[in-house]
Amino acid sequence: MNFYGPIDFKPKLFSALSHYSLSRFKTDLIAGIVVGIVALPLAIAFGIASGVSPTIGLITAIIGGFMVSAFGGCSVQIGGPTGAFIVIVYGIIANYGLQGLAIATFMAGLILVALGIFKLGTVIKFIPYPIVVGFTAGIALTIFSTQINDFFGLGLTDIPASFIPKWGVYLQNFSRIDWPTLAVGAVSLLIIILTPKVSKRLPGALFAIIIVTVAVWLVHRYCPGIHITTIGDRFGTLPTDIPQPHGFELTMDTINELLPSAFTIAILGAIESLLSATVADGVTGSRTNSNTELIGQGMANIVVPFFGGIPVTGAIARTMTNITNGGRTPVAGVVHAVVLLLIFLFLMPLINLVPMACLAAVLIMVSYNMSGWRTVRAIFQNPKSDITVLTVTFLLTVIFDLTIAIEIGLLLAIILFLRRVMENTQIRVYSEQLDVAEGTEATTHEVLDVAKGVEIYEIDGPFFFGVATKFDELMRTSMARKPIVRIIRMRKVPFIDATGVHNLEILINSSQAEGIHVVLSGVNPAVHKVLENAHIEQLVGKDHVCDHITKAVVMANKIVNSRMHDAKS
Numbered sequence: 001m002n003f004y005g006p007i008d009f010k011p012k013l014f015s016a017l018s019h020y021s022l023s024r025f026k027t028d029l030i031a032g033i034v035v036g037i038v039a040l041p042l043a044i045a046f047g048i049a050s051g052v053s054p055t056i057g058l059i060t061a062i063i064g065g066f067m068v069s070a071f072g073g074c075s076v077q078i079g080g081p082t083g084a085f086i087v088i089v090y091g092i093i094a095n096y097g098l099q100g101l102a103i104a105t106f107m108a109g110l111i112l113v114a115l116g117i118f119k120l121g122t123v124i125k126f127i128p129y130p131i132v133v134g135f136t137a138g139i140a141l142t143i144f145s146t147q148i149n150d151f152f153g154l155g156l157t158d159i160p161a162s163f164i165p166k167w168g169v170y171l172q173n174f175s176r177i178d179w180p181t182l183a184v185g186a187v188s189l190l191i192i193i194l195t196p197k198v199s200k201r202l203p204g205a206l207f208a209i210i211i212v213t214v215a216v217w218l219v220h221r222y223c224p225g226i227h228i229t230t231i232g233d234r235f236g237t238l239p240t241d242i243p244q245p246h247g248f249e250l251t252m253d254t255i256n257e258l259l260p261s262a263f264t265i266a267i268l269g270a271i272e273s274l275l276s277a278t279v280a281d282g283v284t285g286s287r288t289n290s291n292t293e294l295i296g297q298g299m300a301n302i303v304v305p306f307f308g309g310i311p312v313t314g315a316i317a318r319t320m321t322n323i324t325n326g327g328r329t330p331v332a333g334v335v336h337a338v339v340l341l342l343i344f345l346f347l348m349p350l351i352n353l354v355p356m357a358c359l360a361a362v363l364i365m366v367s368y369n370m371s372g373w374r375t376v377r378a379i380f381q382n383p384k385s386d387i388t389v390l391t392v393t394f395l396l397t398v399i400f401d402l403t404i405a406i407e408i409g410l411l412l413a414i415i416l417f418l419r420r421v422m423e424n425t426q427i428r429v430y431s432e433q434l435d436v437a438e439g440t441e442a443t444t445h446e447v448l449d450v451a452k453g454v455e456i457y458e459i460d461g462p463f464f465f466g467v468a469t470k471f472d473e474l475m476r477t478s479m480a481r482k483p484i485v486r487i488i489r490m491r492k493v494p495f496i497d498a499t500g501v502h503n504l505e506i507l508i509n510s511s512q513a514e515g516i517h518v519v520l521s522g523v524n525p526a527v528h529k530v531l532e533n534a535h536i537e538q539l540v541g542k543d544h545v546c547d548h549i550t551k552a553v554v555m556a557n558k559i560v561n562s563r564m565h566d567a568k569s
Contacts, residue, residue, distance in 0.1 A: 007117050008291035012075045016329035024329065031327030032335025034201070035078055038321050039065070039336060040343060041205040042366070044231070044351065045359045046081040049146055050089040050310050052098070053235050054351055055344075057081055059243060060304055062340045064312030067300035069333025073121075073292030074277040076284060078318035078333050079300060083366045084272050085265065085311045087142045088402045092261050094161055100258055102248045102305035107255065107262035109305075112270060112298030121290025124270045128417075130382075130390040131409040132271060133375050137390075138397025138405060140370035143363055150360040153181025153229070163398050180219075180226050181357045188212045188361035201324060205362045212358045213350075231359075232352030240348045245306040264403040265301075265311050273297050273314030280319050284328065317369070385416045425461025427471055448553045451560040453484035456553075460492045463527075465499035484563050485556040486511055489549055491522030501534045508540050517559050520545045521552035 039061055047057020061080035068079025092101045115121065145166055149156050154176050160166045188208040195204030216228050231238070277288040293314075300312040322332050379390055393409035430450065450456065457474070461467060488504070496504075508518045518540050523531065528545070531537050537545055546552040 007295075008119055008121075008289065009116070009295050010073070010289055010292050011071045011296065011330075012073055012289070012292075013070050013330040013334070016075065016331065020329070020331070025331065027326035028329055028332040029335055031322050031325040032332040033339055034203070034325045035318055035322045035327070035332065035336040036339025036343070037206055038203040039078070039080055039315075039318055039340060041203075041209050041359070041362050042315075042318070043081055043340065044354070045362045045366070046083060046086060047310065048231075048234075048356075048359060049083075049086045049143065049363055050081070051093040052089075052308075052310060053238065054231055055238050055243075055348075056308050056310060058340060058344050059307055060309035060312060062337050062344060063307055063309060064300045064304050065340065066334060066337035067303060068273075068296055068312060068314065069330040069337065070296075071292075071299050072296030072314075072330065073289030073294075074280060074314070074319075075286050075288075075329055076280050076319055076322050076327055076332065077273065077277055077288075077293070077314045077330075078322050078336060079273070079297070079312050079314055080318065081310050082272060082313055082315050083143055083363070083370055084136065084139050084268055084313070086146070087139055087397070088261065088264055088268070089310050090146075091161065091401055092258075096258065098308070099248050100254070101310065102308070103250060103254055104258045104261045104265060105301050105305045105309070105311050106248070107258065108265035108269065108311060109298045109301030109303075111262060111266035112294050112301060114298075115266070115270060116291040116294035116296075116298060119291050121270075121274065121292075121294050124267075124274055124290070124294070127271055127410070128386075128389060128413040130379055130386045131393050131406075131413055132275065133372055133379060134390040134393030134409060135268075135397045135402060135405050137371050137373070137376055138394045139402065140367040140372075141398055143370070144367040147360040147363045147367075150229070150356040151182070151185040151364065153178025153185075153357065178228075181228050181355075184212055184216060184228055184355050185357035185361045187215075188355075188358040189364060192361060192365045203321075205365070208361065209354055209358055213354050216355045216358075217353055229356045230352060231354045231356065234356060235352075238348050238351055240345060242344075243307050246308070247306065260403050260407075264406055266298075267406055268402065269297055269301065269311060269313040270294055272316070276314035276316040276319050279316060280323060283320070283323050286328075385420070389413050389416065421462065421464075422467055422470060425459070425467045425470075427467075427474055428458045428460065429474075430456040430458065448550065449557075450553055451557040453560045453563070454487065454553070454556040455483040455485070456487040456489055456549075458489040458492070461494075463490070463493045463496040463500035463504075465497055467500070471503060482514060483516060484560045485517045485519060487519045487521055487549075487552050487556055489521045489552070490527060491524075491549070493524070493527055496527050496530055501530065501536060504531075504536060505534070505539065508536070517556070518544065519552045519556055521549045522547065 043057040043061035044054040047054050047060070065078060065080045068077055072079070089101060092104050115124065142163065145163060148154070148170050149159060154170070154173050155178065156169065156173060159169055191208040191211060192204040195202050195207050216230070219226055219228065273293060274290055277293055281288055297313060304312055376390065379386055389409060389412055392412055393405050396405035396408055459467070459471065511518050520540060523545060546555065
């Protein structure tokens with residue numbers, strides 16, 4: 001990973017247009033139209049569930065979707081609002097209002113751009129999978145919980161934001177179920193489930209909205225005694241004009257308050273978009289430029305808040321729909337944004353007629369697909385550390401919030417990773433004889449005779465702060481023996497950090513104070529450079545740094561023999 005050099009920003013759209021053709025445009029056009037139709041109900045549903053209007057959901061999908069396709073590093077990525085952000089967006093609006101959401105999204109965009117500029121795209125991919133599964137499953141359960149009121153028609157207006165109190169309120173009010181509303185939700189859910197069994201290319205959510213909306217309109221017209229809440233009832237007449245750009249006030253107090261939320265949005269967006277791109281690459285055989293993708297996602301999140309939009313990221317389901325229908329270049333994503341724009345400009349009055357229970361059914365299906373229960377079940381067959389990370393992340397997401405879940409989950413994963421490295425890093429002690437070929441695939445064995453008074457310590461693994469402490473404890477227990485020479489064999493040390501260097505310096509100083517020689521053996525070039533910069537080579541003596549254990553043992557034996565000779569004379 002190189003943090004320096006030119007910025008790695010090469011949008012796939014520009015390279016795709018350099019060798020574009022009419023036949024490719026036809027397939028991209030069809031794919032873009034289909035994805036636009038599929039994205040319509042999701043954009044509306046995600047907007048409402050996030051605590052904003054359907055208009056904002058569509059605006060986000062139009063502007064964000066266009067920018068992700070125009071400036072991203074994946075050929076087939078479809079961007080827009082996603083279910084993963086519902087929880088965090090809803091919480092930010094509840095605590096800081098729409099202005100706070102705009103600022104947090106803007107800062108998240110800056111963070112994403114910075115991640116791409118500093119070429120950290122590949123690092124994001126290595127976030128432990130149990131963390132991703134844990135908070136995704138937690139988000140799925142939280143989304144499902146937010147839809148109970150509309151799906152069952154409970155008519156509750158003051159629902160607690162926290163998971164446990166929310167379900168307490170639901171259980172106390174289940175006697176208020178509105179059966180016509182529940183029927184609408186159940187029929188919508190049934191249509192969404194059954195449509196893919198007819199054809200996986202058919203957008204079940206859109207079919208459900210069309211069929212159920214027409215049915216509810218007929219019920220309202222011919223059975224005025226039955227009323228089912230619609231988007232128009234909840235939000236009034238929706239505007240059909242693109243909002244004018246507007247600014248927001250940034251102060252240090254606001255930045256400090258919203259930075260944790262912005263960080264969560266950025267990390268979650270980076271994980272979801274790069275995960276979506278990785279899945280797409282596996283299907284299409286293309287290769288995503290991770291750094292460009294992060295910059296493109298960041299640019300989208302910088303622009304969208306000025307139009308009142310919510311966070312944008314890559315959407316796995318819409319991206320796979322794009323691929324399935326033949327989309328292979330970012331042009332399909334641009335077409336999808338244009339389709340949504342046309343719907344926004346000319347068909348918004350019809351959106352007012354969509355029942356809220358139908359949108360609740362759409363989001364319940366989204367939460368089921370997000371839950372990844374099969375993956376969760378598979379991970380429970382893995383080591384206990386993976387299960388622990390998944391469970392803790394899941395519970396923190398559900399009971400507390402996503403910001404805490406990501407921070408604690410990452411911290412827990414790092415701690416478990418360090419523990420694994422420490423367990424796998426071994427420190428062996430040799431005396432009297434040493435097999436040079438031990439630990440290698442060599443078939444010939446060279447056994448070295450080690451003089452009495454020489455001890456060899458071999459470090460097998462990275463010499464970082466955790467292992468340095470382990471090594472220091474071992475050395476303290478062996479101090480009582482006071483050998484004449486200590487050989488530190490470092491052939492299997494790929495890197496050494498500041499703590500390792502510090503502990504090594506203490507060992508050399510304390511050994512030399514007691515008249516004990518320290519010899520370093522098998523130091524690789526990278527580690528040697530670190531030791532040289534830290535003046536360890538100068539401290540131990542340049543002649544006491546050997547490139548092979550044979551030379552180190554010969555030198556140590558000579559030192560011992562010389563010491564013994566001097567003692568006799």
